[in-house]
Amino acid sequence: MFKILVINPGSTSTKIAVYEDENQRLKKIIDHDVNELKKFKTVADQYEFRKNMILQFLKEEGINLYSFSAIIGRGGLLRPIPSGTYEINDQMLEELKNAKYGEHESNLGALIASELAEHIGVKAYIADPVVVDEMEDLARVSGYPLFQRKSIFHALNQKAVARSLSEKLGRNYYDLNLIIVHMGGGISIGAHKKGRVVDVNNALDGDGPFTPERSGTLPLVGFIELCYSGKYSEKEIRKLIKGNGGLIAYLGTNDVREVVKRIKSGDKNAELVYFGLIHQIVKWIGKMSAVLNFDVNAIALTGGMAYENEFLVPQIKEKVSFIAPVYVFPGGDEEKALALGALRILKKEESAKTY
Ligand SMILES: Nc1ncnc2c1ncn2[C@@H]1O[C@H](COP(=O)(O)OP(=O)(O)O)[C@@H](O)[C@H]1O
Numbered sequence: 001m002f003k004i005l006v007i008n009p010g011s012t013s014t015k016i017a018v019y020e021d022e023n024q025r026l027k028k029i030i031d032h033d034v035n036e037l038k039k040f041k042t043v044a045d046q047y048e049f050r051k052n053m054i055l056q057f058l059k060e061e062g063i064n065l066y067s068f069s070a071i072i073g074r075g076g077l078l079r080p081i082p083s084g085t086y087e088i089n090d091q092m093l094e095e096l097k098n099a100k101y102g103e104h105e106s107n108l109g110a111l112i113a114s115e116l117a118e119h120i121g122v123k124a125y126i127a128d129p130v131v132v133d134e135m136e137d138l139a140r141v142s143g144y145p146l147f148q149r150k151s152i153f154h155a156l157n158q159k160a161v162a163r164s165l166s167e168k169l170g171r172n173y174y175d176l177n178l179i180i181v182h183m184g185g186g187i188s189i190g191a192h193k194k195g196r197v198v199d200v201n202n203a204l205d206g207d208g209p210f211t212p213e214r215s216g217t218l219p220l221v222g223f224i225e226l227c228y229s230g231k232y233s234e235k236e237i238r239k240l241i242k243g244n245g246g247l248i249a250y251l252g253t254n255d256v257r258e259v260v261k262r263i264k265s266g267d268k269n270a271e272l273v274y275f276g277l278i279h280q281i282v283k284w285i286g287k288m289s290a291v292l293n294f295d296v297n298a299i300a301l302t303g304g305m306a307y308e309n310e311f312l313v314p315q316i317k318e319k320v321s322f323i324a325p326v327y328v329f330p331g332g333d334e335e336k337a338l339a340l341g342a343l344r345i346l347k348k349e350e351s352a353k354t355y
C-alpha cells in the first residue's frame with residue numbers, strides 16, 4: 001500500500017489530503033480570509049504560513065510524516081509544458097522560488113512538497129500544473145503582435161473533471177467536445193476539443209470573467225489612463241488585477257457564501273455585482289461554444305463556487321442549457337487527480353516526466 005500526501009495551495013484556500021492507494025483517508029480545506037493574506041507582500045512570503053498549516057493538520061490527525069511513500073503538490077507557474085506528472089527538480093524549484101514565470105499560490109505546492117519529501121527521504125511530484133499548454137495557434141493570436149495569448153488555467157481540475165464527465169456520459173474523452181468551467185479564486189473556461197484544451201482564458205493575467213479576487217478583462221483605455229495617472233505604483237496595479245480585484249474590490253470579500261448571505265438580506269449592490277459576475281461567466285461559455293463550432297457534447301461547472309446553488313448554478317444552467325447539458329462537479333477533485341498521478345508513478349504504471 002502506498003501512502004500519499006497531497007498539498008494544494010490555491011489563492012483563497014489550502015487543501016490537504018491523505019491517500020492510501022486510490023482511497024482518500026482524510027481531506028481538509030482551510031479557507032483564507034482576505035485580511036489573513038494581506039500581511040504577506042509576496043506569494044513566496046506565505047511559504048512558512050502554509051507549510052505550518054499542513055504540519056499542524058498532520059499533527060492534529062496523529063499522522064507521522066515519515067509514513068508517506070511520496071508527496072505531491074499542485075504545480076505552479078513554469079514554462080508551458082504538456083499534461084502529466086513531473087518529478088520536482090532543482091530547475092523547477094529555482095524558477096518557482098524566483099517567480100520566473102509569475103506569482104501564484106500554486107507555486108508553493110512544489111516548494112512545500114519538495115522540502116517535506118526531502119526531509120523524509122521520498123520523492124516529490126507535481127501533476128498538470130497551471131501552465132499545461134494544448135492551445136491551438138489560432139487561439140494565441142491576441143490582436144497585437146507584441147502580445148500572445150497564453151494557456152494559464154486550472155489544468156489539473158479541468159482535465160480531471162473532463163475525464164469524470166466523459167465517464168459519466170459513457171464516452172471517450174478523446175471523442176467529445178466539452179466546455180469546463182472552473183470557478184474558484186480564479187476562473188477558467190476551457191474549450192476541450194477531442195481531449196485537447198484548444199482555447200481557454202488566461203485565468204491569472206486579466207483575461208476572462210472577473211472572479212472572487214481578480215479583475216478579469218478590463219476596458220483597455222481606462223486601464224491605460226489609470227496606469228499613467230501617477231496615483232498607483234506598478235505593484236498596486238498588478239494587485240488590482242490579481243489579489244485585490246473582482247469581488248474583493250467591489251464588496252471587500254473573496255467569500256461567495258458571504259456575498260450570497262448579503263444578497264438574501266436585501267443588499268442590492270451585492271446582487272448587481274454578483275449577477276454581473278454570473279453574466280460574464282455565461283458570456284465566456286458562449287465564446288467557448290463558438291470555438292467548438294457550437295458542437296458541444298456537455299458543459300461542466302466546477303471549483304468551489306459550483307457549490308453555490310442559490311443563484312449561480314441555476315442562472316448559468318438556465319442561460320446555457322440550450323448549448324449542451326450542464327453537469328455540476330462542486331469543488332472538483334484536484335486532490336484525487338494529484339494522488340492518482342503520484343500513484344501511477346509509485347506503481348510503475350507510468351514514468352514521471354522530467355521538467
Ligand atoms: N459551499 C460553498 N458555497 C458557495 N461558495 C463556496 C463554497 N465553498 C467555497 N466557495 C467559494 O469558492 C471560492 C473558492 O473556490 P476554490 O475552488 O476553493 O478556490 P481556490 O482553490 O482558488 O482557493 C471562494 O470564493 C469560496 O467562497
Ligand SMILES: CCCC(=O)OP(=O)(O)O
Pocket residue numbers: 009010011012104130152153154184185186187203204
Ligand atoms: C493560475 C490559474 C489557476 C488559478 O487561478 O488558481 P486559483 O483559483 O487556485 O487561484
